[in-house]
Amino acid sequence: MVQIEGISRFYGNFAALKSVSLDIAQGERVVICGPSGSGKSTLIRCINRLEKHNEGRIFLSGVELNDSKASEEVLRTGVGMVFQQFNLFPHLTVLDNLTLGPIRARGMTRKDAETLAMTYLDRVHIADQAEKYPRQLSGGQQQRVAIARSLCMEPKILLFDEPTSALDPEMIREVLDVMVELAESGITMVCVTHEMGFARKVADRMVFMDKGEIVETAPPETFFSAPKSARCKDFLEKILGH
């Protein structure tokens, strides 16, 4: 589904990503973790070209991602993203937040787009809030709307960048529950998160990053019980509070 071949991303002389390679299979659920500044966001943002890699190559459904038309086309409905800060459109109702993409980018009629939007709002258990504005919702509800907004584009792969980090503890659960349901539906997911309970439950593969590199990848069982590198062991100890 996604092949990342030795990509690097520089900010001036500073390498946020150093020749990172990663393959993500169709339907696979990958959880990325690592200390702050390790390049997790940069990596997944390269997958939907919010950041452009300076070296290496990325393929999505066999198409190389660059400035070409073909790349733009494969990205159009290929990749969805859920942000830490939700990034809902504050001047639009929940329903309009969801239908904007389908109408403008997928060429759907308003009626079809609204039906689609209601389906996905229902899936994130928030259909009764369709007419409200984002600011009238709790953080957890806003993030679920943001997830529904991504789903309305019916992406082949969904990226999450610390989707629960901006939430109050009591709202993390409702968002994670929705994400678990999504994971079980078979969509390809790449998730940057420090919610290790969630990772254990849904991840097919854990990726640990540090200083712009992928230090370790392993299935969750071995990742949590027997991390190979010292850096990873260190990180897990800190985050799991041992």
Place this chain on the structure above:
Amino acid sequence: MLRISAFVFMALALGGCSDQWGWYVVDPTTASGYANLKFLLSGLYYTVLLSLTAISISIVVGLLVALPGLSEKKLLRGFNRTYVELVRAVPILVLILWIYYGLPQVSGLTITVFWAGVIALALSDSAFQAEIFRAGIQSVDRGQNEASQSISLNYADTMRFVILPQAIRRILPALGNQLVYMLKMSSLVSVIGMEELTRKANELVVVEYRPLEIYTVLVLEYLVLILIVSAGVRWLERRMNADARR
């Protein structure tokens, strides 16, 4: 505050109704005073039309100049800076004179007083509009752009449906200021013979030779006009804020 100062101003002016004042020139109870007043007010049409036409154009031009100013490309940003700096440096009166008397000579086109005025005012204002729009668009969170990109909106749709609606709410007070400014600057177009408020007053002064009274009326005309516009802008702001808070 403005209302109070207007009142004080009126009281002062009317209080001076001694011999050296000749309010008869604009006394609506006499036939000639009524006719004079009507003559003065007849300039309102072009003052308003000129200002509204000019600001509509300058908003569009300002936006079109602001967008390249936000580009990652140096060349486009350079275009924005050059435009703003150059246009801002020319005094409006000079621009009016140059466009009315100079432009026809170099372009071979004849240009009416009205359109010369509109072009000069719009051009001059567009530099300020460009700066207002640039600041307004920049004030919208970057995440809004990224979210738009993540649902595959193209640049035009992102601007139209996501960024500009949010930016315009924030720059509305500044746009209101520009409209007030425009109404005042439109008086300069009187020098090329535009029959707006100031020109009408000048013409009447020549006939009646009562500059004090006539220009006092002129001041009041602008004052009332601008108070109305300000109230309108405030009403619009309140409505948009109420919208946003729903």
